[in-house]
Amino acid sequence: MSKTLLALALVLAGAVLVAAQAPARTATTPAVALPPLSLTCPMHPDVVESKPGSCPLCKMNLVPVRLDASWMCPVHAVVIEPQAGTCRLCGRALVPVVVSLTWTCRGEVNAEFLEPGVCRDGSPRIGKRTLRPHGNHNPQHGGQFFMAPDTWHHLEGTLPRDRLFRLHVYDDYARKLPPAALAAMDARVVTRQRFEAATRTTVEEEAYTLKPSKDGTSLEATISRAALPAAITVKVRFKPDAPEYRFDFTFRELTREPPAQRPATPDSRNARRSAAPAPGATAPSVPAPVADAATAYTVPTAPLPGTMAELLADLGKRRDEVRGLVQKGDFGAIWVPAFQAKDVAVALEPHVGHLTPQARTHAEPALADVVRTAWQLDTVGDTGNADEVARAFAAFTQAVSRLLNAFSDTPQP
């Protein structure tokens, strides 16, 4: 859902940039067409429909909402602008988010309109942009960002200096959890563990409890010195009766947490989250200024090769790219080459006619398995559990190998 909302942000952002190139919308005179009205559930904001009706989850009547793309300061959530730029409070580059757009009137705190217009006192209505749930999946401290499997909690891990690990925890609106909620969490950092095959259990050999920081805004642990790149596992139980979730962070360098007040020098993580990789890129690893992200959006699908031999070579290349990202712990970027691989698999499907009947019985299920496991990688890449990523990657690479084997003896048409 979050990805969908991000996609919406980009669609809408593109609409603004490509079609309108309009100045910032004012409260009274919309220079461009308003975003269309959608219908959402008051209790389940993830539900967004195009027609009136009831929520499929709780059956409440859907209510209208006007969704729009905006840019928000990664630190000052109050700063939400209609266009890319820098934060007027701290100068940091703004990051793309999804907001709901409403209008209100001075002195009428409860007044909320879905259209611009004129207030009772004759003054123009004032536009208001409110962040949507999952509208912001950007790390706010330059770290690595994951969404928990409960789809409500979000975590960002940082390694700001040697031996210090810090965990920032957010809700689905990217708001930091209050200190009391952080203190109630049962969380630890595991820097060394081994799997005992005999008992099929994981034994943690080096673990550190995460405790609230002095200012209470994050959890911290002093850990043993870790050589870079550092693989750090965090295990979290958000409530005593909740399941334990695992998140695997990989730090290739110490995190440069932005100081409170200084002009923006966007970190690579922000850029990675905000801009898709260029066609054919092995990973979206080239930092791009976030302020330019809106114009840097690039379709991450390279043109597919035409011949069967080229498609097969491309498939192997994508598998290697996925492997590289898995090894680097850059789970959030896996979806790019994984999806490119499944597009290659779909393009290969018409070529099975060139195979022998026996090879075909191997190739057809392998093609479907490449597609299925690519979607699996996309799913597990979001939640950052290295075991699940490893399982999905093993299934993916096995499917690719089966496919390449099935095609290997075939004369090229």
Place this chain on the structure above:
Amino acid sequence: MKCLATAVTLCALGVSSLTIEAHKPITSPYTFAEDVLPILRDRCASCHMPGGPAPMALTTAEETVPWGESIRLELIAGHMPPWSAVSGGRRLRHAEGLSARELNVLLTWVTGGTPPGDVKPAPQVAARTDWALGPPDLTLPLPEVAVAADQAEVVREIVLPLDAAARRPLRAVDLRPGTRSLVRSARVVLRSASAAGAGDVETLVGLWVPGDQPVALPAGTAFAVPGDADLVVTLRLKKTWEHERDAMSDRSTLALYFAGAGAAQVTRRSVAIAPAPPDRGAVPGGVVAGAVLNDGTRILAVYPTAAAAGATITIDATPEGGLLQRVLEFSPQRGWERRYWLDGAIDLPRGTRLQTSVTFERPPAQPLDGPLVVLNVVPLPPR
């Protein structure tokens, strides 16, 4: 993030239409009407139809959209269709999984805003009322089985004594459920006291699950019906959540197809009988059974027993001095045990080593004391 590419493409191609029409983040280039419906109709509707055995129909956009996330989870887990299997070098009859394109279309659509497309009133998908194998030689109405309002599931064993006219070699058995939404499986066996003496208590002649298609044995082969055999049908009836508090009943019909005289007798060969694991905690799922064939054997079909649910099973055959051949690889799901018919038998000469490997996702809760996989075989005809 995955929707990014499509989103940007859409931006570049048609911003104005987006601002007018896109009420939700539609990033799927595939629509229900043009792309999704044909796949659902051909591959899923035998169960996912109004009144069908699946708890949700998937024949219209209105029915399908609310199940988008469930569809995504089931597909990426490989749970649907529930019986995909791979045979090395042989096709399997009625056991194909979704193709790469079909999977990609469905997953892209459910994650990309589920656009309806140009929906026109589609002809209602109707349940099949004829017999897939043609008119049966004999139909046997089963007695009514009731599932009370406070019951969710009923398993009933029905014994059908066969008269002399029906004691003929069988080439196929089919079932027509009376209440399609209720019947989840039917296991049809021949039970014979005389055969029990020979260590062959039951012969499975039919294994029906919703959505499966009956298959007749190849010409010239048949299941022998002993003179004292009864036909025993184990019917599993289970309500979907839509009928949770309803009193329901079923009256199914069994169809028998007889073989001609002189047909070769199809027998069973049980494989992968697990030893009692000495230390179940240390068994991630390891059962490997090997056997050498004393006679030339033709494999027609393979089926798992209930104990094999949740396992991944591979059966390999290596003829003497020959190359290993994968007979079948499959992962039976609980409640979906079915027979896998090879489209073209696999002939194995005498001396072939059959090796079966069974890997459980989790160690079995109960000790394994029976066969996990059964092959239906006939003697290899002399050259």
